[in-house]
Amino acid sequence: MQLNAMAVLFKSLMGDVSGADVSKSFELMGKGMLGIFIVMVLIYGVIVMLNKSTGSKNTK
Incomplete structure (x- = not known):
């Protein structure tokens, strides 16, 4: 596996x-x-809900 070859070639200061x-x-x-994605979806959902509940009503 190529991933193991890259890991073997890498030597860090800590070992x-x-x-x-x-x-x-x-x-x-x-x-x-995944956590970041979930938080972004929740924030988007809150924005959509606030827009629907407090959106401007244009009555002409």
């Missing part, structure tokens, strides 16, 4: 980076991005 470390970091990054 070697293993494939398990890389997969854990991708998992954590995915959870963070």
Whole structure:
């Protein structure tokens, strides 16, 4: 697997980076991005609800 080859080639100041470390970091990054997406959808929903409830009524 190419991911393991990249992880073996990388040496950090704190030591070697293993494939398990890389997969854990991708998992954590995915959870963070999912959380951001959920918050954005909630904010959009609140904006839509406020627009419908307080929108201007044009009666001519």
